[in-house]
Amino acid sequence: MTEKISRPLILVSNDDGITAKGVHELVKTLQKIGDVVCVCPDSPQSGMSMALTVNSSLKVQRLEDYEGARMYKVTGTPVDCIKMGVDNLLERKPDIVVSGINHGSNAAINVVYSGTMGAAFEGCAYGIPSVGFSLTSHDEDADFTPCLPVIEELVCRILKNGLPEGVCLNVNMPANVKEFNGLKVTKSCKGRWNDRYVEYRDPANRPFYWLAGEFVNEEPDNKDTDEWCLTHGYVSVVPVMLERTYPELSEFSWIPEKI
Amino acid sequence: MTEKISRPLILVSNDDGITAKGVHELVKTLQKIGDVVCVCPDSPQSGMSMALTVNSSLKVQRLEDYEGARMYKVTGTPVDCIKMGVDNLLERKPDIVVSGINHGSNAAINVVYSGTMGAAFEGCAYGIPSVGFSLTSHDEDADFTPCLPVIEELVCRILKNGLPEGVCLNVNMPANVKEFNGLKVTKSCKGRWNDRYVEYRDPANRPFYWLAGEFVNEEPDNKDTDEWCLTHGYVSVVPVMLERTYPELSEFSWIPEKI
Secondary structure, eight states: OOOOSOOOEEEEEOSSOTTOHHHHHHHHHHTTTSEEEEEEESSOOTTOTTOOOOSSOBOEEEEEEETTEEEEEESSOHHHHHHHIIIIIOSSOOSEEEEEEEESOOOTTHHHHOHHHHHHHHHHHTTOOEEEEEESOOOTTOOOTTHHHHHHHHHHHHHHHOOOTTEEEEEEEOSSOSSOOEEEEOBOOOEEEEEEEEEEEOTTSOEEEEEEEEEEESOTTOSSBHHHHHHTTEEEEEEEESOOBOSOGGGGTTSOSOO | OOOOSOOOEEEEEOSSOTTOHHHHHHHHHHTTTSEEEEEEESSOOTTOTTOOOOSSOBOEEEOOOBTTBEEEEESSOHHHHHHHIIIIIOSSOOSEEEEEEEESOOOTTHHHHOHHHHHHHHHHHTTOOEEEEEESOOOTTOOOTTHHHHHHHHHHHHHHHOOOTTEEEEEEEOSSOSSOOEEEEOBOOOEEEEEEEEEEEOTTSOEEEEEEEEEEESOTTOSSBHHHHHHTTEEEEEEEESOOBOSOGGGGTTSOSOO
């Protein structure tokens, strides 16, 4: 039995937008643990990384509560949603930022483009323990059922243990698995997108382009990667950092001290 | 005298958009070193990080050549510009990606939000040596003159020495300095934005918000930071990495193997 001493304050966001199934499933689960305030983009923001609106203004609209949670939509990016939540909508700094559940994988190189992880990194920049959850299915009506106990347990453990400064978690879960084989703390797989632009013609015969491509896994047999976990039925938990500086500064002695 | 054996192919982009002074100064300088193809956003994209257009299409328009360089504008983000350049516009993989010159600092935490650095990181993801240049002035007509010899020399040295896999350079230069005191290879300064949203009212009295705030330097006396360099007249060169995985996975033993 959970004693009702002080319920944690949980800020939720995502990048698929306020109408996505994934964020509703997340809110419902997290309401068991704490008081949820959900601040999401009003439109899909997949691939928005840590994009931040600086050259225009934002509108915010409060919606009907969902399962007891306060719900807002913002005309911006996932990062904007976290900033708006922390700076303008919440009465106090939240105890945790939870982003997702994303419809689609954010494993490997996808972590750098992910708006879901953009929101988690932004929480991290505020010094708030933060985590992003993704399911490897783009289906709008994906079955998130197996994810929910994992999310509940991990969020409770993060609240209890905290996270290192500047570090958040990128959690990916394999779709179409009845029961996960387990969880692994692992690292981002090396790989890249083999991109191409598909050319179309508009009614006036002017070209326009849509990005297509396939992910190429450069270490498919490496068991210590998030991609391996996902293809073998495991949940991957990758601790990811906000820090960008490459630590081996001595490798750059060819950069002159004076020009 | 430069022998015309094979001129390097240089892909240029920025986040201030194709009309910005900074990118024109950059193109002019780089044409001395190699063949420049410039692919920039058609609108300002500051703060766009590594945002990538996945849910809509892109248009590309070739403009008049500038100082011998091929110029294109794309209806997308800096990352889109790099992808469009490499995948669709260039005849071969470029020898270097150069982004900027940004109107404004990309030191400290700004590196994570920067569209200028988004383009450089994207070049890096293709395995191309990549560098972003920024001047600490938002003035549309900023004086980039002292930057140009630094850029020319650094780009030549990068072409010669290469960069470690997954690492690019974030170069910031102080504005309003007649002559730089020198260059320092250094690290991102710890600090954060003290944000707030300024509230306005539209003609129908509905609120809208604009982000404001000040950067708080958490280590102002640390000489080994980019911010210190910039406030003391030095050019800061920060090697930055695409890798996100936090290396100390053993700190997460509290994450259960099974739920």
